[in-house]
Amino acid sequence: MPKLKMGEDHAACNAVTGVDMKVLVLTGMPGSGKSEAVKVAEEMGIPIQRMGDMVREMVRAKGFELNRANLASVANSERKRLGPDIWAKRTVRVISRSPIVVIDGARSLAEVDYFRKELGTSLLVLAVHSSPWTRWQRISKRHREDDPRTFGELRERDGQELRWGLGDIIATADMMLLNEGSKGHLRGQMRHLLLDLSGRPPATGPPAETTFTEVVER
Amino acid sequence: MPKLKMGEDHAACNAVTGVDMKVLVLTGMPGSGKSEAVKVAEEMGIPIQRMGDMVREMVRAKGFELNRANLASVANSERKRLGPDIWAKRTVRVISRSPIVVIDGARSLAEVDYFRKELGTSLLVLAVHSSPWTRWQRISKRHREDDPRTFGELRERDGQELRWGLGDIIATADMMLLNEGSKGHLRGQMRHLLLDLSGRPPATGPPAETTFTEVVER
Numbered sequence: 001m002p003k004l005k006m007g008e009d010h011a012a013c014n015a016v017t018g019v020d021m022k023v024l025v026l027t028g029m030p031g032s033g034k035s036e037a038v039k040v041a042e043e044m045g046i047p048i049q050r051m052g053d054m055v056r057e058m059v060r061a062k063g064f065e066l067n068r069a070n071l072a073s074v075a076n077s078e079r080k081r082l083g084p085d086i087w088a089k090r091t092v093r094v095i096s097r098s099p100i101v102v103i104d105g106a107r108s109l110a111e112v113d114y115f116r117k118e119l120g121t122s123l124l125v126l127a128v129h130s131s132p133w134t135r136w137q138r139i140s141k142r143h144r145e146d147d148p149r150t151f152g153e154l155r156e157r158d159g160q161e162l163r164w165g166l167g168d169i170i171a172t173a174d175m176m177l178l179n180e181g182s183k184g185h186l187r188g189q190m191r192h193l194l195l196d197l198s199g200r201p202p203a204t205g206p207p208a209e210t211t212f213t214e215v216v217e218r
Numbered sequence: 219m220p221k222l223k224m225g226e227d228h229a230a231c232n233a234v235t236g237v238d239m240k241v242l243v244l245t246g247m248p249g250s251g252k253s254e255a256v257k258v259a260e261e262m263g264i265p266i267q268r269m270g271d272m273v274r275e276m277v278r279a280k281g282f283e284l285n286r287a288n289l290a291s292v293a294n295s296e297r298k299r300l301g302p303d304i305w306a307k308r309t310v311r312v313i314s315r316s317p318i319v320v321i322d323g324a325r326s327l328a329e330v331d332y333f334r335k336e337l338g339t340s341l342l343v344l345a346v347h348s349s350p351w352t353r354w355q356r357i358s359k360r361h362r363e364d365d366p367r368t369f370g371e372l373r374e375r376d377g378q379e380l381r382w383g384l385g386d387i388i389a390t391a392d393m394m395l396l397n398e399g400s401k402g403h404l405r406g407q408m409r410h411l412l413l414d415l416s417g418r419p420p421a422t423g424p425p426a427e428t429t430f431t432e433v434v435e436r
Binding site: 172175 | 377380
């Protein structure tokens, strides 16, 4: 994996960490309820940094149609060209300054490690988990165009999502919301967590310099 | 990935599935409390199939010292030589026939997929999750010889565990126990789950033929 130069990015990020923000990296498998959890944060006035928005912008700028295949292809070719944490690097450059910020769309520990290194130890990873069968029941009801149409297709989609290391982020999450019940229950849990977080002192745990990057490289 | 021949193994497994057992694949990161959960099952008289025991046996048979490095090296060289699901294949050959069986030690979706294919749809994956910081606090107290000695070393160990795909199993688990509290709380949850499971009809969800193997191949 190419080591990325830091230079001016690093300076910009120090300015960011100077604000003493809490950064919540929100993650989950398709249909887990992650988007609903992001919505709760948004409704509470917390800025959301959507990594996917940058990819969408680039797909549009290249004149490609906005669909899953093109989004994945552009995201991946940028990772291959500029390193597995390129989208994290670009996210840090534009991140909002606010007491709490939510980052949506991290796909690998390389990205989380970059956030941790640049945004300090107040970074927390929150995973929303539902069983594959629960996720399938939700997805089969929502009728989105790009969604899997069978349980087997959901397993394949899962595989695509896991390929970059999403499972590694979920397995090492700092917090986990289980979402097997109603939307209301998840919303309640999420609101509770964000209220708790906004009153919480900065985390004392993970040393910022520790990274997974070398050991999980595939 | 080499496709493994099924032949006589397949026949043997059909005999196994004929018993209509529920198979619980138990998984978790180091220090998550997985071993404690296995212990609860054991105390309830549920047979435990420890995939690690077969690896230990092979390390001993080769005359190597029994340590983490040798165990990992033998396990991995067998996976490279005979396919990523070789330990799953060997487990299915010797699995106990019982209404509920716990399999401990799965490391990748290739293994889980093999179990699902051979042991039918009554297979459930249970993950025990704790945050890295909670896991570190537990590990730093238990003083096992091979354990990480710093939080950074735990991150590295995590990376080694994730390398074969442990995170993929956890992210797609059918059930998740959160273990941020006391041992007693985890034990209670696990007992409850096993009692519930022993009275539960076979799962209707996942079709047995669906596998992740192709899409998550690295």
